[in-house]
Amino acid sequence: MRLKVDGLNSIAHLLPKAPGRCGVYELTFADGQRYVGQAVDVVTRFCTHRRNWSDIVEIAFERVGRGQLDEVERGRIRQREAAGVPLRNVVHTTGRLGASELDVLLPPAAQRRWLADHQPRNVRRSERPSDSVVHHRSRHLFNRLQADPRFTDELARLVGTYLRVAMPVTELTELSYWSLSALPATNAATYPRLLTVSVHALETLYVCHDRHAPQDLQICLNIDRATAKSQIRTRLGLAFMRTVDARYRIRPGVLGLQFTSPRSAQDALTRPGIVRAARKLNLDLMRKGPALNWKSHCPDLVERVLSS
CATH class of the missing domain: 3.40.1440 (GIY-YIG endonuclease)
Incomplete structure (x- = not known):
């Protein structure tokens, strides 16, 4: 009725x-x-x-x-x-189709142009946001991560590459729409995280390990399933990767890619189809709403990976 x-x-x-x-x-x-x-x-x-x-x-x-x-x-x-x-x-939709607060920061036409591209962009680091409380709160975790031998230059470069290719206007959307956490508490009892990139309420890139095998790092990259599988070259590439159909209530249609080395993950981020699929997921999430994990954001870690 x-x-x-x-x-x-x-x-x-x-x-x-x-x-x-x-x-x-x-x-x-x-x-x-x-x-x-x-x-x-x-x-x-x-x-x-x-x-x-x-x-x-x-x-x-x-x-x-x-x-x-x-x-x-x-x-x-x-x-x-x-x-x-x-x-x-917000829940159960692939992306909010109507007006979004993100449109004020980045006009819809600019969003569409960015979504159709796959090239990394330079980050104007001088325009990054500055929040002294967030900075102070995350400093000790950053220092712990810096001292961890598993956090290598190669891993830092991978995360920096991801931020450049997968975030729209990285410096403007940082903190409000995406966050990077050092040693977050997520799944600490089973698969502790070394670091996590989150957009809205979803982990889109994270590095974790089995609690009983701390040296065997796993790099997990979430992308939009439909975009990734819409192109035959990307589908063929995915056949040689470890993939899992991830099920998230906040955003259906996610494909998880799992890597055991930064090099293999870095290679994936050179593939246009995968970059577009990562962009599609992140933009949809940003249009759903702002970053929910901003309190655990680590500005020092962002600076570290962007300078690698």
Whole structure:
């Protein structure tokens, strides 16, 4: 059913409890954007959305059993994305298609040009952000990483290359849209990280090891699966790499590449198809929202890898 809700603070009178209020809904906004969601009680959920968004003009609602909510919601999001409908969703979408805060920093036309290219760019290090609190908080972890013999010049160069080729206007998006952490606490009990590059809420490049084999480093690079497999040369190249279909709730369609040496990972970043796939994933994540791990960002480590 589809209901006009412009000006309404609640839809309790439109959806009586008796038939059920559990299901999947789609909000339509005044600017044409939409939002797909699920709720055990859509009336309660609508009130929450109304407090955050005053421009909801319509809601479409389909009753769905609790056990099918995730499946139906994901299917509806895929349908809308395939049709080119601009969504305000963050979770389950490959990328926010509507307006993004990133557009203020980097106009959409510039984003599209960068996405179509694969060449590394020079980083204007003098224009990097400066946050004294973040800098002070991460200094001791950087010093520990610097003293770790596993953190080699070759590994530093790899991370620097990744930042140059895979981040749009690296110096402007640093901290707000991507972060680089030294010795983060992620998976410390199983696969501790030596360092991690995160965009929005996802690790896009990280170096880790089995807790019981600290010398056997693994370099993991996440890229957009569809972009990587859309070109035959890239598909052929992937056949000789160790890949895994990564499953992340925040961003479906991720392909993980795993390397055992910086050299092999560096070689992968010379392949145009892989670079474009890395860019596609990172730009989608940035359009979803800002970096969530910015508090663990390590400016000293960024300077170290960019100067390698």
